[in-house]
Amino acid sequence: MGPTACGKSKFAIYLRSHLPIELISVDSALIYRDMNIGTSKPSFSDLSNHPHHLLNIKDPSENYSVAEFQRDALKIIINIIKSGKIPCLVGGTMFYYKALLNGLSILPESNVNIRKYILQENYNKNCLHDKLKIIDPISAIRIHPNDIQRVLRALEVFFISGKTLTELTQNKSNVFPYNVLQFAMMPPNKKWLYNKIKIRLDHMLSSGFQKEVEKLYYRGDLNVELQSIRCIGYRQMWEYLEYKTSFQEMLYKIIHATKKLAKHQFTWLKKWKDIYILDNQDFNLSVKIILDILKKINYIL
Template identity: 65%
Template sequence: MGPTASGKTQFAMSLRKYFPIELISVDSALIYRDMDIGTAKPTFSELLHHPHRLLNIKDPIETYSAAEFYKDAVKEINDIVKFGKIPCLVGGSMFYYNVLLNGLSVLPPSNLKIREYLLNNEKKNLHAKLKLIDPVSANRIHKNDIQRLLRALEIFYLSGKNLTELKKNNHKKLPYTIFQFAIIPPSKEWLNNRIELRVKKILKLGLQQEVERLFFRGDLHINLPSIRSIGYRQMWEYLEYKISYQDMCNKIINATKKLAKHQLTWLKKWKNLNKLSYDSNHDILIKQLIDILKNQIHRTI
């Protein structure tokens, strides 16, 4: 785990030189096909040498719930274990990790019509509406977290029960010993600088052309979860002449910094987490990880 731009993917790929691991992507944006540059997806060459499961499994017009991720990830984990390898999950979608570790209620699938109705008619009142239906969830979900607010309300409209009620019946937790690691950046300034460099890089690599291909497909819109991903939403607004090019760049940088801050907040509260101090030399990071593993495995024997 780790905040965006902390080097998780590159480190995970380098671990394959030392461990018999297979990689599973834990990222809500990397699931989409034809969204490569803006998501900083591993390159074609990298994926040839270091395949990632749960990558490119959905078209951008499709939705993908945490329940679907749970089901897909458990299947991949079991398959990898069956073949005598070690599953290594890598990515920054903290909610997906939380679902895997703590289980997930059996929830109804996403419904695009309900989401569109809420966005078109209730967008300014989502948090207030949830507070009436499910005060516990409303207290936990930030008023600006549109996707989670929509999901909580959608669940109520589909099932007649609120999210808090349904969460009482969880799936079983994973029956494996799990070692959790996170790459922690040396400072906020360092991470912000990395984010700014990443945004400049994806723009140079052709983010605009990538989003234009999606924009001109004709069947996609800005309220889809795929297009609401950081980078795509802001570029979409630019292509609709709603913001200037410079505003678009600034919005991507600010949204990415906000995401990183949110991820670090999750990690500060995370239980049983082993923190790796970032180092550009992966051998030093790997030594940190191996030393921690030795101590933890020794305690479990």
């Protein structure tokens, strides 16, 4: 794990020369085909020599849920273990890790007719939230009245299942069945990371990022509301292509959004339990840390 732009993918590839690992991507942007430059996807050469599972599995027109990731990752992990190798998950989508390790709540699928009924019975957002206060006061405290989609979802869950969202989220499915060692590759400081983010953006632009997004833009079947186009960099470039921002504004927004993502990832990692910190400046030292830990737990290589 680790914040964006800190070298997780490069280190994971480097680690393959020291351990019998197979790599599984934990990145909600790398799943998309034809989105290579803006996602900092490993090069064709790297992927040829060091294959990653769960890369390039979706067209940008398709969505991919955390439940699908959990299902797919578990299947791949089982197969890797059967082959006698070590599954190594690498990426920065922290919610994917959380869902994989802790399981997901079993919730009913959305129902259009139920939603229409709820909306017909309640005339505005305040009415919706007031109804939620009665049905599920704990969710009502947690969900802001202006967050209509989440309020509506909480009501929908109750109308479909007869149980509150609070009740159902206490029951988890598919809790991770394996022992796991967790490592975070951390930068020396935030200033270093923010400078790296700027350098990476310059490299993306010089590598043809704008042309990559233009190809997606002119396909005609994609829009800014899709999961793929909401990815950092693509959304901002999309707005620039629609003449909604200037080139400089677009660059500023990409940097700002990437810094915000990094801050969010730092917040997750500060709260994460049982995690070993690796030095992204010294790959050899980080490998030694991992090998020493494996020896301590008597893991046979």
